Every structure is written in C-alpha cells, then in structure tokens.
Amino acid sequence: MLRHALHRIMLAFPVMFGVLLIGFLLMQVVPTDPATVRAGPTATPDVIAAIRADLGLDAPLHYQFALYMGRLVQGDLGVSIINNVPVTQELSATIGPTLELMAASLFWSIPLGILLGTLAAYWRGSLMDRCIMAVSVAGVSVPVFFLGLLLIWFVGFKWQLLPFTGRGGPLWTLDGIRAIILPAITLGGVFIGPVARMTRTAVLDVLTADHVRTARAKGLTERLVVLRHALRNALVPVITLIGLQIGFLLGGAVVTETVFAWPGVGRLAVGAILSSDFPMAQGTIIVLSLGFIVVNLVVDVLYAALDPRIREA
C-alpha cells in the first residue's frame, strides 16, 4: 500500500514540475514587461533597467527559472499589477470560498446521483430507468451558466427567496448558508448526471458478478441484492470516477463563481486574465493546477486503499 502511494507521488512530481515550468513560461510569453509595469508610466529607461536587474529579468532564462522556483518555495508568487497586493494574499482569501462551494455542491449531488443511478440499475429497462438516464443526459448537456441564470431569475429575483450575489459569510451563519444554496445547486446540478450514469453502469456490471448470483441463489430479495451486494461493490469505481470528474467540477466552479459573484479562485483567475494582471493569472493557474493534481493523487491512493487489486497490479 505504502509502496503504491509512494510510486504515485513520485509520478506526480514530473507533472507538478511541468505545471511550474508552464507557469514560468506563461510570464515569458505575455506581451507585458513586468519591470515597465512596476516602474509606472512616467519612469525613465534607467529606472526600468534598475528594476529589471532587481527582479532578475536581465539574467539568462535558466537563472530566472531558478529564482522563480526559489521564490515559489518561499510562497512568493509576485505582486498583482492592478492593486499591488501580494498574489498569495489574494489566493489565500479565495481558496476557502472555492473549496466551500465545491464541498457544498458535492454534499447533495453525490448522494442524489448515486441514488438515481442505483434506482435506474434496479429497474433497468423500465420507464423509470429511461427517465433517469434522459435527465442524466440532459444534465450533462446543460450549460452551467444557464442553470445559474435560471435560478437567479426565478428563485433570487422573481420569488426573492434566496440571495444570489456574493458570499453571505461563514458557513456556520444563516446568511452564509442562504448565500451558498443557489451556487451549490447550480454546480451540483451539472454533476448529478455523470454520477448517476457512472453508478448505473457500475451497479449493472457488479450485478453479473458471481457473488451477486450467489446472493440471489440464497433467496435474497432483489432489493437486498442490489443494496447490500451490488451497490457496495460498485461504490469503489464510482468514487474513483467521481474523483476523476474533479476537473469537470473545477470548470463548473469557475463559471458558477462568475455568475454568482462568488469570491473564489476561479473568479479571481478570470478577472486577472481579463484585466491583464499576469502575476495574478499565473498564480491562480498554478494553484488550481497543483490543487487538481493533488486531488487526483489522493483519489488514486484512496482507490488503491479500497481495492487491493489495484495496488497489486
């Protein structure tokens, strides 16, 4: 188990290095010179040259990369061009809300998706199965922003039931919970379809296994066979597949944050790109990519912990 985990961690390092290298190159190819921006519009060439030297921008590329890695290790991702605030400061303020939003969406969409997928497998071929699968296909086809706009229009504006802009406060307050409901429904809504579909396939696969046939031969009811013997075993691939869909969730989170003005990393990244705030864009992209790699790594190791066949393979 430990060997498998270490092996996966070792494999993740080159990918992380690739992310950091791409992040570094990102700043090399953007059309704006950081020294000119930092010096301001009235700076003389001498001042700009001094800042370039100070930032190490006149050094060879490999030396600049070493400097960049050194700063990164110390948690220094540069300073925003727009508001002169350290990138890490902005990031640390926005990571929490993004994780909150993702957790709140998964909190309701995974159980519901698994329930729908199991029901579809239980009544396979029936009208119920067809309806659930139709909703699931519709779910993966609907743009996240469409769902968000509909909720804002009806629930937020017409019926005035819930707030639809910003974060109301910490999640343990009523305002905090009220504010996260619509974004969480939006983001979770597009996640139900894939989860239901994966659960149905996994349960149907397990239903043909020998131990399920034995359970049926023992005279167990179909409900007990599905719940106790099929679903339990099907959950392992479902959990893994859900983990692999985190990228899909991240994409949805970026859009959801923008629609609901949710103060998360995704909205920060989009705002930074639109305002050409390159250090901020670089920082957000690096953090989101590293976060994604770490989540994948955790899912991979967890999968092996749950299913011994994987770590032996």
Added chain:
Amino acid sequence: MSATQEAAEVAMPERPGLLARLLREPAAALSLFLVVALLLAAICAPLLAPTDPYDNDLTKVMQPPGSPGLPLGADAQGRDMVTRLLYGLRVSLLMGFVAVLIGGGLGAVLGFLAAFYQRWLDGPIMRLVDIMLSFPAILVGLAIAAIFGPGIFSVVLALSVATIPLMARIVRGSALVVMRLDYIEAARATGMTDARLIWRHLAPNCLSAIFVFATLRFGQVILLGSALSFLGLGAQPPVPELGAMASEGRNFLFFAPHIAVVPCILIFIVVLAFNILGDALRDALDPRLRL
C-alpha cells in the same frame, strides 16, 4: 452464384445499415434530425437570417419575443435575436468543428504512432498524454487566454489542445486491438511501408471509434467553448457567438430575460442533440466504448 454462396446468404440475413439502425431508436432519430437541421441552419444563416447580425435599431431595444417582426425579440442594442442566433450558431459550431478537427486529428496521429511503434513511442507518447490530461480543459482555456489574450483563436486552441490526449487514448486503444489481427501481419508481409499500412489498413478499421468519440466530444467542446465565451475569454462583442450572447444578456436578465435565456436554450439543444447522437452511434458502431 454457387450453392455455398447462396447458402451463406440464406443463413446470414443482411445487417441493416447504420442509418436504418439509428432511425429505429426514436431519440436517436430525433437527434439526427436536429443535428442535420442545426447544421443546415448554420450553413445557410446568411440566406435564412432576416437582417444583418450587426444591424441595430434603437427603436427595438429589448423588445420581447413575439413583437411584430421579431419572433424571438431583440437584444439590448435592438438587433434581431433570430439573426443573431443563426449567426451565433454558425460561429459556435465552426469553433467546435475546427477544434475537434485539429485536436482530434493530432490526437489520432499520436494514438496511431503509439500503437504502431509500441516499442519505441508508446511510453513517451502516453506519458505526454497523461501530463496533458493532468490539466482540466478549463485551466487549459484560462492559460491560453492569459497568453494570447481573450478571443476566438484562444478558445479554439484551448479546445483543440484539450481534445488531443482524449482522442490519442481512444485511437491507441482501438488501434492496439486491430494491430493484433492477422491481416495486419499479412499486409506487413507484402512489404508495405509503415505509412501506407497505417493509412490503408489500420486507420480505416479504427474509424468507427474515432467517429463516435468525435461526435460525443463535439457536444462537450461546444459546451466548454460557450462557457469560455460566457466568461469573456472567447468571442468578443459584437461578434455573435452563443456563449458571448448569453453573457451580454446576463446584464439585462431582470428586464429582458430572453436576451440571455434564448441563446442558452439553443446551446442546450445543440449539445443535447450531439450527446444523444453520439450515444446512439456508439451503441450502433462500437458498443465496447460504452462507459
């Protein structure tokens, strides 16, 4: 006709064609009809559109659907929504088509090379694919928009890059199965060059997998492209693109919801049609790809 041939024909009833198999399923038939109708509408947009997509009439600003001469209303600049939607559909479909063509094409080449030169190229190519898959498509989109600036070019490039590793995996898997068949060995024995062998014998036998994946991917690409445009990273106003139109309409959601909602409904219909058609094609052509 010999007796053996006759017997074979009697014993093996002719398998219905792909179109017949698709039309047998009502959902698949409807999605096929929708896809053809949407493609025709996009291609013939200049013929079908009542006005120019950039023509604005300030007397018609935010007119609701059903107003005289405006079946789907007008947007915040007083431009006819039907015209904007037709041209928007054209731009969105074209973006998706180019992205799937470029990304799918490059991915397929990588997949074939990995399968054909398994000893030398499989490892390096698949590691590259793994690294590419480590970046969710949205991050690829954000990074490319940061480098090249927001615009249609950035979105198409991002969608293409995000498609490459997925297609490479599908094609490699499919090609590895074909590579084990005897006729490939036989073709090799005739002294055929590698390039000719791949092009003439390997590729045609992987076409169904490529076709199914491309159709399914097309829906996802349209969804992702419209999301990037909605964020302001894709097509820029006044270019009519469905995601960008929804984004523009968002500012007027409380006064004229149709400006945002109608493009969203069209995106939903396009993606749904391609997803259902892709599923049906997979079932008809290559059930092994079923998740």
